[in-house]
Amino acid sequence: MNARDLAFAHVGFGLAAIAVGGVVLLRRKGTGIHRIIGYTYVGCILGVNTTALAMHRFIGTIGPFHLFVLISLVCTGVGFYHAFSKRPPGRWLEGHYYGMCFSYVGLLAATMAEILVRVPYFKAHLSGWRQVALAVLSAFIVGIAGQVIITRSRERILATVAPGPVRPSP
Numbered sequence: 001m002n003a004r005d006l007a008f009a010h011v012g013f014g015l016a017a018i019a020v021g022g023v024v025l026l027r028r029k030g031t032g033i034h035r036i037i038g039y040t041y042v043g044c045i046l047g048v049n050t051t052a053l054a055m056h057r058f059i060g061t062i063g064p065f066h067l068f069v070l071i072s073l074v075c076t077g078v079g080f081y082h083a084f085s086k087r088p089p090g091r092w093l094e095g096h097y098y099g100m101c102f103s104y105v106g107l108l109a110a111t112m113a114e115i116l117v118r119v120p121y122f123k124a125h126l127s128g129w130r131q132v133a134l135a136v137l138s139a140f141i142v143g144i145a146g147q148v149i150i151t152r153s154r155e156r157i158l159a160t161v162a163p164g165p166v167r168p169s170p
Contacts, residue, residue, distance in 0.1 A: 001054075003055075003058040006051055006054055006055060006058070007055070009047070009051050010048060010051035010052060010055065012047075013044050013045075013047030013048040013051060014044075014048045014107070014110075014111060014114075016040075016044045016047075017041060017044035017045050017047075017048055017107055018107060018108070018111065020037055020040050020041045020044055021041050021044075021103075021104045021107065023037055024037050024038055024041055024100075025104065028160065028162055029157065029160060029161040029162065030161040030162035030163070031162050034162075038083070038100070041100075042076060042080055045072065045073075045076045045103060045107070046076075048072075048107070049069045049072055049073055052065070052066070052069045053066065053069055065110075068106065068110060071106060072103060072106050072107070072110075075099050075100075075102045075103040075106060076099065076100070076103040077099070078095060078098075078099035079095070079096050079097075079098070079099025079100035079101075079102075079103055080096075080099070080100075081095075081099075082094075082095035082096040082099060083096040083100075093158060093161065094154075094158070097150075097154065097157065097158060098150070101146070101150045102146070102147075102150065104146075105142065105143060105146030105147070105150065106143070108142050108146065109138075109139040109140075109142040109143045109146070110139065112135070112138045112139055112142050113135040113136065113138060113139040114135075116131060116134050116135040116138055117131060117132065117135045122134075
């Protein structure tokens with residue numbers, strides 16, 4: 001796969017993850033549809049992160065954004081693990097909530113930073129260091145705002161989860 005195709009795949013997975021993740025956030029939790037859309041989100045996140053890691057071949061180095069790929073994979077993995085395994089009993093829902101919410105917030109923060117670094121308008125109107133500083137600052141603001149929203153919304157969102165059968169722990 002050449003650099004252009006890889007970039008298009010990366011952007012496509014990213015846009016799909018934003019859309020699908022938004023749908024997951026807006027719909028009732030714990031339903032069969034929630035699970036299907038959730039699996040789709042996880043697949044999109046894996047696609048975004050896989051293509052991000054593969055881009056180092058064309059850039060020639062591993063940069064600081066690759067650290068965020070690992071953080072994204074950990075958040076998504078933690079959220080998925082808790083929902084799939086239903087562990088720890090009685091506490092898995094909270095782990096799922098935090099893992100997936102922080103996965104989505106990280107996706108939004110990365111998207112904001114990428115827009116400020118890649119969109120030609122910002123490249124033309126900001127010098128190199130200002131552009132990077134604005135990208136880092138905007139990602140930080142998105143991350144902090146997301147953390148506040150996640151924390152404040154936890155009780156309300158977890159209280160609306162649809163009851164369903166709980167698989168026995170293996």
